[in-house]
Amino acid sequence: MVNFTDADEDLPPASPEEQYQDLLRALRRRRGFGLLFVRCSTAEAEKLVKQVKQDLPQKTIEVLRFEEPIDNLYSIVQDRPDFQHIKVLFIQGLEYSFYKYEETKRQQGWDSEAIYSYSWKGVPHILNHLNQHRERFRDDFKICFVFLLRSFSLNYFIHRAPDFFDWRSGLFDFPSKPEVWQQEYYRIIHEGNYNKYLSFTPEERIQEIIAIQELLEAADQTPEKRADLLVELGSILVAAKEYEGAIANFDQGLEIKPDDHQAWYSRGVALSILGRLEAGIKSFDQALKFKPDDHQAWYNRGLALSELGQKQAAIESYEQALKIKPDDHLAWYNRGNALQKLGRNEAAIESFDQALKFKADHHQAWNNRGNALRKLGQNKAAIANFDQALKIKPDDHLAWYNRGNALQKLGQKEAAIESYEQALKIKPDYHIAWNNRGFALWELGLNEAAIDSFDQALKIQPDDHQAWYNRGLALSELGQNKAAIDSYDQALKFKPDDHQAWYNRGIALRKLGRNEAAIESYDQALKFKPDYHS
Structure with missing residues (x-):
């Protein structure tokens, strides 16, 4: 047994057998309430409980195993119908409560130093509970509680539950054998991969994290293995x-x-997801410094550059990825997107063709290829591409929306409206589809229905200047010029340089006989577009 108050560092550590005999003696002698702490792995804990039950058959021994966080140990024990008969109660699995605390603090934005600092700024709920109810445990339970803890769990007790722990409590140490640590290390490093981690249930994830934390606290862990575990x-x-x-x-x-290129790469991914794109790119650059043929680092670097608006640099990064992995359909696809943003639609189509060569069912590539064709004025071909996208993914609201735009360009207003309505069936809050549906209705002379559609767009996006402008056009067609002016004013509130809104506002004012105001409105239109004539 180790006692924290008078441990002599000059004495050789007791052997596992000596530790076990000390624990048995403590359990035999104990009458009524007691607190004992055992540092051991999960596997060691199972063996220990089994052995104690065999060696102390005269004692009523029970085990509480937790596989999820708890906040109140007192109630759990008290609610057991047999608690008055229990002499020894092993408690296992409190690490889940400690990890849940760490997870919550990370989600609240705490850094590692704040999470692990030994202060009262934050204490796991279960330890607060134990600190506050220690006398109740002592007075109400004639049980010897044996807490089976991993190293990091024990540290929580020592530093965050001193009132509960510091009762001259006995600590018994059953370290795993070095070969056990080695086996666990190799299991984690060689079996672990990101796709596997994505499929973990929350319980599996916590178990793996706790296993790694336990290895990180192993006394004989080498720096290199420690680094591997931290990255994992x-x-x-x-x-x-x-x-x-x-x-x-x-x-x-x-x-x-x-x-460690993998650490730099994964760090770059995490930074990019958080929107810290410049830092993410620097991290990818470090990964590529140590592993220049890491196509994923080149690809994700391209994504980050694209998000920053650096489309040409992004294209170059995608091309580096494609030199290494020519069949990376996502790199071809995103290269196409960047080219399209630069207005290089023919080159974009070629890139989308490459993406589809390697993944023919990539509905987004079909959709974006259709958009590139539409921008080149090839609306019939564009519609065929949108139809391919919808054949693969019938609920792709963007493909339905873009298909509607192409049909409208071809003058097929009714078909365009049907396409917009399909988009809205899938995504009712897609305000642009409501606006374009309204415009198609307006072109058909269905002004009341058009206004209803614009109103839906504005209900979702009140600052959509285009919907306000189009609404003004429909109101003007109905002869509601005052209401039309109000709509144009709203459009100009959000886009003061919209020369068409100024011009059509002038027309509505002229129809109301307000010629001076109309001239001022025309002047504003000409200010923003001096060559405007209609």
């Missing part, structure tokens, strides 16, 4: 969308192994 832990946290915690682990790992 970071990957699990990325899969769990706990990006700040992931970055903190990658940073710790990189302090030990600054040439």
